[in-house]
Amino acid sequence: MIVRGKHPGARQAAVALVLLAPTLVLFGVFMVWPAIDALRISLYNWTGFSPRPEWVGIRHFRDMFGATVWGMGVPFLLALAVALAAAGLLNWRSGRQTEPTLWQRRQAKWAWWPALLILCAWLAWWLYGTQDGDDFFRWCVRNNFKLMFVGGLFNFAFAFIFAAGLSMANFKAAKFYRTMIFFPSFISAVGVAILWQRVYDARGGLCNEMIQGVADLVSRAISVVHPIHLTIEPIEWLSSDNMFNSVIAAAIWSGVGGEMILLIAAIQRIPPTFYEAARVDGANERQVFVHITLPMIKEVILITLTLWVIGSLKVFGLVQAMGIDQDQTSSVVSTRQYELAFSNRDNIYQMGYATAMAVVLLVLIVIFALGLRLFKSEEELEF
Amino acid sequence: MHWDPNILATVPEKIIRIANPFTFIAWFTIGVVILVAWDRTRLKILYAVKSLWVGFSILAMLWVIISSMGTSKDFVQVPEKALMQFFDYHNPATMTAMAVCLACCGGIVALAVMLARRPTGGEYSFYAGQGLLGALGLGALLAGAHFNGFDHWRENYIRAWTIARMGDYMINSVLISVGSVGLITLLSAMATYALTKLEFPGRDSMLYLFVASLAIPTQLILVPLFLMMRNWHVAALNFSFMDSRFGLIIIYAALSLPFTIFLLSGFFRSLPSELGEAAAIDGCGEFTTFSRIYFPLAAPGLTTAAIFNFIGIWNEYNFALVFITNPDLKTLPVGLYYLVVTQQYAAEWPALFAGIVILFVPTFLIFLILQRQIIAGLTLGSVKG
Structure with a gap:
């Protein structure tokens, strides 16, 4: 920049401040401050309407995790502290060197793994191994995890297959397929929920009709040799047992498009010279995919995974609008929180406890987001 | 010789059943797979998976649109009948309307493409014509639905x-x-x-x-x-x-x-x-x-x-x-x-x-x-x- 005035740096800083001011005000007042305030509210018992909130300290968290976890948590916490300290020391030492090599940086990063594993073990033990604490909340977190892992697996598998297929040069009508796969991500969660409710309808829903249609075809084929008509017992897709699986299927349907588009964009951004060079060197299609395409889009894959993790942990609209069944088997953390804080089924609003749930959600998201960051490669690819 | 409005009623029921919209998606998939069978092996599977996925999406959206044109009674009690009634093959008016609609349905898309691409001269009139045809096709579909008793769409939308x-x-x-x-x-x-x-x-x-x-x-x-x-x-x-x-x-x-x-x-x-x-x-x-x-x-x-x-x-x-x-x-x-x-x-x-x-x-x-x-x-x- 051309130097003007006595203090060009100060001038730029002033301009930047003016340009940033509205954003910072909005961001601070409506995001940072409420997030900090949430930590405070989670330490109170508050209906939100009584004049004075009652200080309860960490009791909400103790209720949530149960005395057993709290007591057994101590060894876990000690182990975690040791692992974190070791990793921190290692990273600090590597950072102190003037120019740490790539290998050293990688090594330092791997030092975080024990801490992460201990944390995951604790989490798994709390979710699946204990009977104490808030059972219903644990059920909700388990549902979130189910959506995250099972839904994520299918979601990502489909997104990857679609993206890989659609970016093949000899794939015909790629644009049509791309549009049609992408458009469900543009429907509101409420719309998706209603549509799938209709699809799942036991009497005459699309799912059962399609199964019956296949049965008709099969029975028609069999009828060539022996007259028969197969009738399928209608499946109750929205019964308490099947409800959450159905929600996961709907979430996959509406989620694949967005991830596919991100992956396609990443694949299209790879310069064709890379492929040409590989072909000249005699690489076959599989080698090209494994050694060029995958490393080049690794960054975007990680972003996509992170977005899915965050999205699946805070999913609300789809589950709420699909309807919570009688046994509340399909509740997730956010719907339970909404129920406690704003829906007066019991005429008691538990703002404090609901916020404590959200704090746990935040911790989970941070753990998973940081865990995924460990996979990030150290080399910076510029292209 | 009198004019029978239900010309297609003479068609054997078997054929009508094969043309059932529900089995249509299966036929569509099979067709696509056969078409690309000449091509590379991997593509076949890709096409099949994608066609199934897209076919399901289309069918689901179609289902919503059709549902918004009937009455509650049609869809709570006998949904399959309602869908068959919507695509009533016995009714020549519907057949014509659907043919017109199918012939023109690209028009709406063409209109969108026109808006996105800013074409010039001759292309412009071509796209405009396509758009007009698309509008005609939609109208024909609505008319066909009207003849089949799906004349509640206006009322439903006004009520909503x-x-x-x-x-x-x-x-x-x-x-x-x-x-x-x-x-x-x-x-x-x-x-x-x-x-x-x-x-x-x-x-x-x-x-x-x-x-x-x-x-x-x-x-x-x-x-x-x-x-x-x-x-x-x-x-x-x-x-x-x-x-x-x-x-x-x-x-x-x-x-x-x-x-x-x-x-x-x-x-x-x-x-x-x-x-x-x-x-x-x-x-x-x-x-x-x-x-x-x-x-x-x-x-x-x-x-x-x-x-x-x-x-x-x-x-x-x-x-x-x-x-x-x-x-x-x-x-x-x-x-x-x-x-x-x-x-x-x-x-x-x-x-x-x-x-x-x-x-x-x-x-x-x-x-x-x-x-x-x-x-x-x-x-x-x-x-x-």
């Missing part, structure tokens, strides 16, 4: 629009989304320019703060924001953040800013800094450089960000549910949600489906027309590390 108040909700949704998207676009462009093209202490950590705040779940700030907003009202102006469109606009803007800045920062970085330096030599201040050079240059990225934000806010549901209780101010998704809740007591399926169509059509049109821009914006380095 007026009695279920989708019209009012749509106005609210439009005001809120347009307002907040405008605000977001302007503010995030300013902020991203400052964060990427100006030098000042703490710049990188500020950008990092924005990126880190992406991890904050909306549920965390829902309750504190609710408690905070409830206390903020100006009695003299009769203004409150609760139950007001303005309050929701501000909230949405604040919540979307970090993601938008994250999306745009990569894009702004890809713009050459030499332009700003050249402008500085010519005597431009930082503000002029921003408004005259970087803002116009960033238009593609800003458009992409605006589209994403618009779709997100148009469909947003959690905050609108908590912060809006006044029925006059509800947005479309919330209105639809309450329609679902009340629907448990009064079966109003068709109005509900009409509501979905009303909710969905604007986003679908935006998507269809601006699809190119969305992809281009993503490819231009906006989503990167």
Whole structure:
């Protein structure tokens, strides 16, 4: 920049401040401050309407995790502290060197793994191994995890297959397929929920009709040799047992498009010279995919995974609008929180406890987001 | 010899059954697989999976549209009959209408393509003709439906629009989304320019703060924001953040800013800094450089960000549910949600489906027309590390 005035740096800083001011005000007042305030509210018992909130300290968290976890948590916490300290020391030492090599940086990063594993073990033990604490909340977190892992697996598998297929040069009508796969991500969660409710309808829903249609075809084929008509017992897709699986299927349907588009964009951004060079060197299609395409889009894959993790942990609209069944088997953390804080089924609003749930959600998201960051490669690819 | 209106009634039932819309998707898939059997082996599977997926999506949407044109009775009791009745093969009027519709259905798409591509001369008239044909085809489909007793669509949509108040909700949704998207676009462009093209202490950590705040779940700030907003009202102006469109606009803007800045920062970085330096030599201040050079240059990225934000806010549901209780101010998704809740007591399926169509059509049109821009914006380095 051309130097003007006595203090060009100060001038730029002033301009930047003016340009940033509205954003910072909005961001601070409506995001940072409420997030900090949430930590405070989670330490109170508050209906939100009584004049004075009652200080309860960490009791909400103790209720949530149960005395057993709290007591057994101590060894876990000690182990975690040791692992974190070791990793921190290692990273600090590597950072102190003037120019740490790539290998050293990688090594330092791997030092975080024990801490992460201990944390995951604790989490798994709390979710699946204990009977104490808030059972219903644990059920909700388990549902979130189910959506995250099972839904994520299918979601990502489909997104990857679609993206890989659609970016093949000899794939015909790629644009049509791309549009049609992408458009469900543009429907509101409420719309998706209603549509799938209709699809799942036991009497005459699309799912059962399609199964019956296949049965008709099969029975028609069999009828060539022996007259028969197969009738399928209608499946109750929205019964308490099947409800959450159905929600996961709907979430996959509406989620694949967005991830596919991100992956396609990443694949299209790879310069064709890379492929040409590989072909000249005699690489076959599989080698090209494994050694060029995958490393080049690794960054975007990680972003996509992170977005899915965050999205699946805070999913609300789809589950709420699909309807919570009688046994509340399909509740997730956010719907339970909404129920406690704003829906007066019991005429008691538990703002404090609901916020404590959200704090746990935040911790989970941070753990998973940081865990995924460990996979990030150290080399910076510029292209 | 008398004229039999049901010419197709003489066709054996077997053939009609094979042409059943439900089995149609299976035939379609099989056909596609056979077509590409000449091609490479891997492609076959890809096509099959994708065709199944897309076929299901199309069928589901079709199902919604058809449901919005019948009566409750048709769909609660004998849905399959209703669908068969809609595509009544016995009725020559329907057959004609469907043929016309199928012949012309590309027209609507062509119209969208025309709007996106800005064609010239002869192409223009070709696309316009296609668009006209598409409109004709849709009309033919509606006419065919009309002959089959699916003449309730107008009534259903009017009921959804007026009695279920989708019209009012749509106005609210439009005001809120347009307002907040405008605000977001302007503010995030300013902020991203400052964060990427100006030098000042703490710049990188500020950008990092924005990126880190992406991890904050909306549920965390829902309750504190609710408690905070409830206390903020100006009695003299009769203004409150609760139950007001303005309050929701501000909230949405604040919540979307970090993601938008994250999306745009990569894009702004890809713009050459030499332009700003050249402008500085010519005597431009930082503000002029921003408004005259970087803002116009960033238009593609800003458009992409605006589209994403618009779709997100148009469909947003959690905050609108908590912060809006006044029925006059509800947005479309919330209105639809309450329609679902009340629907448990009064079966109003068709109005509900009409509501979905009303909710969905604007986003679908935006998507269809601006699809190119969305992809281009993503490819231009906006989503990167």
